[in-house]
Amino acid sequence: MSHTVADHLLARLREWDVDQVFAYPGDGINGLVTAFGEADNVPRFVQARHEEMAAFAAVGYAKFSGRPGVCMATSGPGAIHLLNGLYDAKLDHVPVVAIVGQTARSAMGGSYQQEVDLQALFKDVASEYLVEVNVPEQLPNALDRAMRTAIAQRAPTAVIIPADLQEQEYEAPQHAFKHVPSSPPDHPRASVVPPADELAKAAAVLNAGERVAILVGQGARNAVTELRELAELTGAGIAKALLGKDVLPDDLPYVTGAIGLLGTRPSYELMRDCDTLLIVGSSFPYSQFLPEFGQARAVQIDVDARFLGLRYPTEVNLLGDAKGTLERLLPLIERKADTSWQGKVAHNVAEWHETVTRQAMLQAEPVNPMRIVHELSERVPDDAIITADSGSATNWYARNLRFRGRMRGSLSGTLATMGPAVPYAIGAKFAHPDRPVVALTGDGAMQMNGMAELLTIARYRELWADRRLVVCVFHNGDLNQVTWELRAMGGAPKFEESQALPEVSYADFALSIGLGGIAVDDPDALGDAWSTALATDVPTVLDVRCDPEVPPIPPHATTEQLKSMTEAVLKGDPNAWHLFTQGMKTKLQSSCPPSAERSPRWTLPRCATSPRRAGRSRPCTSTPRTTPRTPPSSSRCDRRRSKPRSATSGPTARR
CATH class of the missing domain: 3.40.50.1220 (TPP-binding domain)
Structure with missing residues (x-):
């Protein structure tokens, strides 16, 4: 049996200790796909639902493993789809190597199907190292330099391999003029220090x-x-x-x-x-x-x-x-x-922790989004990995989640693109299959690509020693961060046509593909829902209906931002009064004096007078909470308490 260029590529990846390649197939990489089959899928071909998600998963793997992530896509549209994930790697300084197919060499320049100028396409995103392999002898040096450069520069690199070359018999570079050899894969380390x-x-x-x-x-x-x-x-x-x-x-x-x-x-x-x-x-x-x-x-x-x-x-x-x-x-x-x-x-710092706890415990319609992360923070294992998406959920990840122990966390920091939380979580599970992972995402990002990647989770979950992977959806029916940016930066009211999202049950979708699903619309059931999700051995979607009008007000909001918010309300923002009262309640917590008597889990400040909507609780089909907690006595800043629900109310939990 001949040893093809594609065969040698996979052999070289194994030498680089690459355990998996996040990818999506296409005829521009048919030679590579064939080689995976003949190599007994070593390294593992991890099939994402979309090439962009493959790139995000590679970024997540690299962020949490400290090793380069590898992604792969076909020519033309597949290569184009990789770009957003690769830019995420570039802007966050993450080592990722993209291996991309190309039109056969004999067809190049002929306006052939799916022929795209990949050199021009990747010139910026893979500026540290970009190469097209045109003869077999070129491959080892090209791949090795892509790996070494990604590691050294903490950046994405790209290797383009035409479709016909992948199936050609491999020939090693010779000790000859215009041949470039390469050293075996290694992992050199050095400590750079100033004089x-x-x-x-x-x-x-x-x-x-x-x-x-x-x-x-x-x-x-x-x-x-x-x-x-x-x-x-x-x-x-x-x-x-x-x-x-x-x-x-x-x-x-x-x-x-x-x-x-x-x-x-x-x-x-x-x-x-x-x-x-x-x-x-x-x-x-x-x-x-x-x-x-x-x-x-x-x-x-x-x-x-x-x-x-x-x-x-x-x-x-x-x-x-x-x-x-x-x-x-x-x-x-x-x-x-x-x-x-x-x-x-x-x-x-101590006063701030009390403030954000009080803010998280404010009543909302139906669930305060801050409380979602507050309850997670109290229960998350010390070795958990947390991923977060771009959107209003980022605010609560940044302010309400307290890291401890060996916890790790990341998000799309500089590009701030929507959609990486779930594929990051998949990459994290491949990097650390023995650790629990939690993804925090808004319903906008979930509809954009997160629901599809639940299928990827369902497919590969058996590979993970610890199968705890919780995808928490902040379900508010709104592209919430942009809505607040419209209000705070432009003084414009929410525009329903651009901001409102179609309704769907994320918990039911998870259940339909064999994952766990828990729907929560009662704030008092939230803590138990987190405990259930973090204890189960099935990847689970926690679908929490939360209030889109709880404002992500910076603790140092400027006069201009407050002025713009007021203008947005006066211009007829939908549900303006609720928006205004939630904002006032949240901001007033900064001036509430701390109390040694207060138990933040149960008490609410005096200003929290917004009544809870009726009819929000859904029956629980899992083990109900049978021992309600007893709230403590009130203090001078606490006049209302959130009442414990009955033993028959709580999250809807099915597996």
Whole structure:
């Protein structure tokens, strides 16, 4: 039997320890598909429902495994469909290798069916390395360089292989003129550190600071121990960029949470009041959420010189990886005797946690979307992986989900594209089949592509040692984030024709394909629904009907944003009064004094007077809750309580 170019490609991928390729077939890669069959499906061909989803799954795999994800598509339309996922990888600095078919060489330039100029198509997204293989001897060097470049540059690369070449007999490169050999696959590692004099300058800046703030991004993920020690020495507070949300646990008292429009009030206050700023492994783009220019002396650490000094006028730039650089910086840092700054940060963080808990427990019609993530946060396993989609659900992921233990999480950070939460979760399960995964997605993204990828989950679930995969749908019938952007940025009311979504039961769809499905429209049943979903050994859809009028108000909302919101209401926004009352109730929680007596699970602030709609509860076909919890006594800021439901009410749970 001849050894084809396609056969050698798969053999080389195995040498690179590639266990699966996320793909969709087509005649432009028929040779490759045949090779998978002859290789007993090693590496595994993971069939997504769409090429874009294959690329997203590869991104999710790369984000959570630390290894390059590989995706594959046919020529023409298949290659085009990969682009959105590859741009997600490019903008979030994730190593992904795309292998793409092309029209047969004999037909190129002849306006042949599905002939697209793939070199032009991928020129930007795969700018770090893009190659078309035209002779068999070219293959090893092309694939190896694509893999090495993706890893080294943390970027997508692309290898184009014409259809006829895939079936041609493979010939290795020779020790000859115009042949390019390649070394065996390897995984070289190095620690890049700045010179001693630059480290000394940075230490001098940090030692002189009295109110130190640290901003960490995903590039600091390997430096958790060093960051904690630095915070203890400098008395700093630490804010996290959204892609760095899982770098440090939120149970550290000086960790202020996310920063930016989706961020927390303590992060805003940390940047507003600091006199020194250290940025580690982040290219957070929104400089308006950093200290005023000239207010703070700044130091930045990044392994990529292109991002040094890019977002803030930094005084010292340290080129190096986070862990190695901090290890050499720490001995130069003097311990602060005055810890009042960090104490203030910790006090602000504690108050904020009480505030968002009160906000999450506010009544809504029918379920407060903040409470969805609040209840998850109380129950999620310490080793869970959380993926989130773009949309209003991102707000609650950013503010209400508290990371702890070995939890990991990510989303489309810079591209902020809709649709990656479910395919990310699939990639995460292939990266860590022994860990539970939760995907948080809006109903817009679910209708766009998430429902189709439930079929992929159903197909491959048997491969995962831990089959817990919960897809939580924020079911509000609205493209909610855009609706709020219309209101807050343009002062425009919601336009129903563009924003309203068709009605569908996501839980029933999951049940129809053999997955678990739980429908929730009662806030008091939500906690038990999460517990059920996280305990079952069947991937489950948690379909929660939530209120689209609960506003994602930033804790530092500007006068202009509030003015635009008011204009939207006055212009006749649908359900304007409910929108206004939910916004007022949410905002007023910031001024509610904390109470040691309060149990956030059960009590509501005095301003939470919106009556709950009747008739929302659906019968439960799973084991009902038989022991209602008893709410505590009220405090001065709590006059209403959410009443425990009867034992016969709760989520609709079927498997």
